[in-house]
Amino acid sequence: MTTAAKESSAAAPVIRRATVRRKFLGSAPGVAGAIVLLILVLVAVFAPLIAPFDPLERAGKALQGPSAQNWFGTDELGRDLFSRLVYGTRLSLETAAGAALLACAVGLPLGVLSGYLGGWIDAIVMRVTDFVLAVPGILFALVLIAILGSGIINLILAIGIGAIPAFIRLSRASTLGLKEREYVLAARSMGASKADIMARTIAPNTMGPIIVQIIVTASVAILAAAALSFIGLGTPPPAPSWGGMLQTSRSFLYQQIWYAILPGVALAITIAALDGVGRGLQTALGTKTTGRAKVGGMG
């Protein structure tokens, strides 16, 4: 039959896995970002194999520059900087994944619920969302940590909770658009319950922008975690967090300049990789950034 192209252009945007893959592979930032991100994930997973030293143990003289033994030099306690950076990757990615998945797991269902049911549930969810969005991201995390105390779990909670509203907004907006689509009407005409329609028909079809948002949130979470550790409210020492390393390095700018530079480079590479993947996905899925750009990693 000859009419497929004609009809699909007028109808819903056609999602074909093959097309998405092809478009993503055609996006330079996407491919570059994905490769770097893959390497980072491998580094995080195989950190014990890659790091030559224990990140918490002395591995040479304090505050030495790069050498054959300590590739990036040592810190003020003589620990190997390269090993600490490698383990820091693991810490960063754990925080990012934890916060992003937490935010998605709470925000996506709430947004779908809010958009599909409307009424007072929607009104309440939206006002709470407005409130959380009115608090600068870093401040929200800061106050939560002041209440919860520091530590990696609390860090993930603090950053993840602050990131929920963006997921609510996104999935709610998609749901409002999907609600009147004929396949949702079709599901209703089949006698599907509201819960069934939300879980089976609407939620899976909101995934495009949500995936992009997961990537964005991951990068915001890494920056926020680094910022919080930098001001002493994130992962407490001696954990090898990039932000914490940068904080300590400030006292030793004259002695070991690499100490102040390399954790920042690691952060920048990770964020840039995630940004590239996010942009590639946006191109591939044809989604635009909806809602307001949350200026999250600032501070």
Add this chain to the structure above:
Amino acid sequence: MTDAEKLAEGDSTEVHDADRPPGSGTGTQPAAQIETTSTEPVLRVQNLVKHFPIRRGVFGKQVGAIHAVDDVSFDLYAGRTLGLVGESGSGKTTTGRAVIRLVEPTAGSVMLDGRPLTAETRAKDLARGMSMVFQDPMGSLNPRLSAVANVAEPLRIHKSGTAVERRARATELLDQVGLRADQVERVPAEFSGGQRQRIGIARALALSPKVIILDEPASALDVSVQAQVLNLLRRLQSDLGIAFLFISHDLSVVRHLCDRVAVMYLGEIVEIGDQEQIFTNPLHPYTQALLSAVPIPDPDAKRERIVLKGDLPSPVDPPAGCRFAGRCHRAQDICDVEAPVLKIRTGAQPVACHFPGPAGGAG
């Protein structure tokens, strides 16, 4: 007095279109329906009304209502097809959606197989008796599910059988509508428009409904594909004895497929009758205008094209008298004052007009 009140008074000449048990009219008798000797309609719609409220201002005060469907009644018998025709905005789609309760009717009753459907009727019970095929074959299929999963959806929702059994049944249904077993794993985007609509039809068949509402099922398709889909529908009807409520603006398709035809204008049925009556001897001036716009294959046939003046009036504040009066060439003073009631006036099919009659015979 409103139409509804008049109808409620029970004037003997007024109709609910209950005057047509199967077998008494024209049209072919479906094979599966021969044993159905009952004269009860499988679907009876009475005085259906749907108004959409219009809200304004900060507190959403209701300032008016769109009269999408006003006092619509009809009967549908097993194995038969009733065509619901009209321009866009005539309320035919809303009628279909109100019948299957995708929109909650403002008033009126719907009886399915002798049982009234109410707001309390569980959606699942309703879905076992009635299903729907939508206009946009792409938009009405879940783009994330394969063809077979789409067709199995109603079975899953109704927890019928195991997952494996449901797949088998869905594959069987897809075979019935002409899709090969090696195609069923594809997602909707990978099919042509006609194939997608076949999937939609297979899905509508899944729960073995008594009635299928077909909302412009072929109008998004190319003409050649249209014919294939319509022939499929005919075949399924004669095999399975399902009743169709066929919503369409395309009169030639309606003529091809329907046993009875109801013409809608601005939310009301203005004329209802057997396909032959409507197409050969239309009595309502609006029906006549509609028919005059259909191209006829015979180049020698002489026919005057009736061009309607003006636009469809706003459904927000429909005219007080006959809703068609403003565009009607036969309109007289009474038409602006008193709304005509759908009833038999000249011994033929019911028509809602103060001055019904054959085309050209203006009063």
Add this chain to the structure above:
Amino acid sequence: MGSYVIRRFLQFIPVVILASIAVWAIVYAVPGSPAAALAGENATPETVAAIEERLGLNRPVIVQYFTWIGQAIHLDFGNSAINGQPVMEQLSSRIPASLQLALFAMVIGLVLAFPMGVVAAVKPRSIATKVINLYQAVALAVPTFWVGILLIIGLSVKNQVFPAISNYVSIWSDPIGAIRNTLLPALCLGIYISGIIARFITASLRDALGQDYVRTARAKGVPEGAVISRHAMRNAMLPTVTIVGLMIGEFLGGTVVTEVVFSYPGLGRMIYSGITARDYPIIQAAVLFTILAFLVINLLVDVLYAFLDPRVRLS
């Protein structure tokens, strides 16, 4: 228009109430009694008793909230648990400092972003655009506090051009001193937001350049420069103005880390010191002000937007 403003305002009120409840509840969420939290760790029993009395902590919770909010409306947030000074005094000295930093950062951000955004929109395939894209990716990827460290290494530690510890010097009383003290933190923030703003300008300008009225202008023979500056730019600026407004709102209190790096005495560092010292009256006042400032700016931006673009009102 009036109806839109009223509707927008009615959304604003519950959010403000919610924010006040959340801020009020902070001291109830921390371990120990609220009065002890507000009084600080080294407080005498008399101080604790005085706070209990002032906030009516022996009365029902609802009454406690209304007592607190009643005092907050009169700008009374109690005294700092650390130095015993009224919290409002500190807050009112921090606001102009934060405002000055926010405006400096915004000027830097816009000056950097504007040419990049326009070039990337007008010549999407040029080498310049590739360089701009790279800059944006780097600007967004580099944490502001790290830029701060690098700036301090480069300009303060080695050359002593700028002080490594910034004070607040008002631009009105001492412009040179103000620039010396505010430039480095403002540069950190400005570089970061320049990436975001430039992407915004590019996107909205590209959008505008694709519109029919732009094609009409070109078809009429309007020179390309005039097409961009007079026809497309006007419509493209609207979303940019919005994001700039929202960023200023976010900057008031949201620049904690940068202020900490440079020891800049703004709202952010006030909150930070409050948190590290567990000085809850300080936290409450500064956080509530930050949220209110953001919400009010948001409201103003939305109303302004609706005023400039009638389509918004109808949605």
